[in-house]
Amino acid sequence: MAEEKKVNKAKKLPRHPMPEQEAKVRARNFEEVPFGYSNETAMAEASRCLRCKKPKCVEGCPVNVKIPEFVGLIADGDFIGAAHKLKETNALPAVCGRVCPQESQCEALCVLTKKGESVAIGRLERFAADYERKQGEMQLPKIAPATGKKVAVIGGGPAGLTVAGDLVKLGHDVTIFEALHKTGGVLVYGIPEFRLPKAIVQAEVDYLKSLGVKIVESYVVGRIETVDELLERFDACFIGTGAGLPVFMKIEGENLNGVYSANEYLTRSNLMKAYLFPEYDTPIVKGKRVATFGGGNVAMDSSRTALRLGAEKSYIIYRRSMDEMPARDEEIHHAGEEGVEFLLLANPERLIGDEKGWLTGVECIKMELGEPDESGRRRPVEIPGSEFVVEVDTVVVAIGNGPNPLVPSTTPDLKTNRWGNIDADLETGKTSMTGVYAGGDIVTGAATVIEAMGAGKKAAVAIHEYLQDT
C-alpha cells in the first residue's frame, strides 16, 4: 500500500524545471543556457525516482549507467557519491548530462512516463558531475598494475576518450593521437560553448591525463604516421576518427562566399573562437540573414550560433515537418525560444549570388509528406511550381557528415563499406586487421556522443581481452 502511495505521489509531482538564461538575453551571448539544479532541487527531483527493482532506464543507456543508484545517492544528499557512481560506467558524465538525447534513451523508458513525466535523469547526471568538479577534488579510481601493453587511440573524441579511460584503468599504456590542436573531437569543434562549455571538456580530458593517458595533439595519423607504422610500436590500435567529412547539397551556387558547411561554421566559432575575433585571429562571416539547412542537433547549434554572432534573422530550412526533426526536443525548443524561425517542408534548390561571388539568396521548393521511407519517416515530395526565394547572406549546410577518409585511405588492409565507414564488429569494434579496433561515427556514420562512447566501452573490453593473449 505504502509503495503504491509513493508511486502516485511521484506521478503527480511534476519534473523540476532547470533554471536557465532568459531566451532574449542568451540568444546574444555564448554563455551556457541552463544554470543547472541547486542542491535542493536536485534532491527533490531525485526523490521522484521510484528505485524500480528492474530499472528500465539502465537498458536505455548505451553505457548502462547505474541510474537508480546514482539518483538515489543524490536523493540522500551524497552528491560526491553520486558522481563516483556515475564514473564507474561513464567517463564523461558532465558531457552526457548536457548532450545526450535522454528523451529517447533512459528517460523514455522511465516508468513514470506512463502517467506523467520521467525523472530528469540527464539534469541529475549533470548536477552530480558538476558538483564534483566544482569541489575541485576529483577522486581517482584504482588503476590496475601496469601490463606493459601499449595502445594507440586515434582520435580524441567521445569514442577515443572512453577507450583510453577504460584501458588505462586496466593498466595499459595508452596514447591518444589527436589531429586538431585540442582534444575532445566534436565536443570541442562541434558542440557550441552555450550548450557544452569547453572548460568542462577540458576538465574531463585533464581527468584522463591524471589517470595516466598520454595525449599527443596536432598529430594527423595517416599523414605523419600510418596505422601500420603505429602497429610497429603499439600492441593495439583503436580508430575513432569520427564523421569528419561534410556533406554538401550538390546544388548550384554552393561555393559562393558566405556558404559554410556546419563543420566549418562551428569549428571556426567553437574551436577557433571566431566569435571573439579580433581578439582571436580566426574570422567568420557574421551574417545578418542566415539560413541553416537541416533538422538535426548540428543544424540547431548552427542556427543558434548565427544569432549569437549577430544575425537578425536565423532560419532553419528543413524538408520534412517538425515531427520528423532528428534534433533533441530541448534543442528545437531552445532554438525556437531564441528566435530561430523554422521554414519547414522546404528544400533548397539553388543558391543565388552576386557578381562578386557573394551569396544573396536561396531558392527553395515547397514539399509535402508522402509515404514513409526506409527510415520510417514520411518521405518529402516536391510540390511542382512552388519555388520561392529567401534572401540570405549566409548559409550553413548541416545535412550530415560522411566518414573522414584520411585513416582508411592510408591503411590498405583496413576494410571499409561502400560509404567509406570502417567495417567493424558492433559488439567488439574488431576490424579486418589484427589488433586494430574501431568505433563511433567512423563505423556507424554520424550518431550521438553517447553511442560513440558505448562503442568505445565495448572496444575497450575487446582490446583488453586481445592484449591478454598477446
Next chain:
Amino acid sequence: MNRIVTKEEFSKNPSVKMMQIEAPRIARKAKGGQFVVFRLNETGERVPLTVADTDPEKGLVTIIFQEVGKSTMALGALEVGDCLADFIGPLGQPTHMGDFGTVLCVAGGIGIAPTHNIVKALKANGNKVISIIGARTKDLLFWEDKMRDLSDELYVCTDDGSYGIHGLVTKVEQELLEKNRESGEIGLVIGIGPPIMMKFVCKTSEPFGVQTLVSLPTIMVDATGMCGACRVTVGGETKFVCVDGPEFDGHKVDFDEMLKRQGIYLEQEKVAVERYQHGNDCGCCDECGGDQ
C-alpha cells in the same frame, strides 16, 4: 618543439622571410608538394604553408612566407629560439611522381619556395627539369642558386626588367613550349605562384595540350578534410584542396571562383592587421585613455 632554428629576411617590401623549424618527424615524412599548418599561439588561426625544403637529418622544415596578413606578420616578428604553438603536417597529397620526361616548372614570387621542394623530388625521381622563376622585381627573387643547382636549365625573369629576362614567366613559358612543339619532350608543366599567375600559366600551356599542375593556396581551417573551407571547383566537381590537393589539373580549375573565395575575409584581415600594427587595444591612438 616547433622551435625556429634559423631566420632570414629575403626582401623588405613586401617582407618575405625564410625560417627553418625544428620538426623532425615532419622533416622525415614530408614529400614534395605537401604543406604544413602553423598556429602561432592560443589565439592564433591555422595557416597553411607549402613546404619549401626539408632536412631529414637535422630534423628541419623550411618555410618561406610573405607577410600579407596579421598571422604572417606575427610569424615574421618571431626570432630564432621562439616556438610555434602548432606545426602540423605533412598535409595534402605529395606531387605525383612518374616518368614525365622533361618537366617545366614555372614559379612566381613566393611560389619559388614550394617549387623548390617539388623540383628536388622530380630530380630524385630521374626527371629532367627546366625551371622558370620570376618576380615583380629583382629584390623579390630568392633561391636562384638553389634552383640553378637543381634544374637542368633555369630561366630568371622580372616583370620590371631589373634582373634577368624582362617580362613575365609566361613569356618564357610560351617560348619554351613553342620550341617544344617539335621535340615534344616536355610532358608536364607545374605552375606555382599567385593565383592570377597560375591561371595564366595554364592559359599559356593549354593550346599546347601539355598537362599542367597547379598548387592552390586556398583558405583552410582544419586542413584534414573536415570543414570544406578550401573547396574549389575542378572539372565541374567540388574538391577539397587540403585532402584531394593541393595540386590539381590546372586546365580544369575554376580560377575565377577560387579568386573570389580567397577574398572572403579581406575586411576582417584589414581589421586584424590594423589592430596588430597599432597595439592590442582598440587600434586607435590611445589618447582618450580608452574612453571612446
